[in-house]
Amino acid sequence: MSDIGDLSRLINNDALRSSIRILILISLAINEKMYFTDILNLTGIGRGSLSNHLDILIHSGYIKDKTVFTLSGPRRMLEITDKGKIFYNNYIKIINEIGLNPRKKN
Secondary structure, eight states, X not given: OOOHHHXXXXXXXXXXXXXXXXXXXHHHHHHSEEEHHHHHHHHOOOHHHHHHXXXXXXXXXXXXXXXXXETTEEEEEEEEOHHHXXXXXXXXXXXXXXXXXXXXXX
């Protein structure tokens, strides 16, 4: 059985001490890949701030990025890594076990 301490230990590193970065990881875990502009719209933060958050997640190995070429020009695509998926699965497991999931019926 997990408790709040397990959640604290899971997010106890610099890359995961931000609710924005956790939101990005959850969104990428659900969608697998997203464009920079989609994440920008989701988070509602500025471009520079989002770039900083993404760089931290990339350097920590939770996500990766690449440039894809579309008819409207090059776009930055973000994708969750295996390390990011492991974090997400552990995060969801702990949230469900400690009863913080609003969808879970008691």
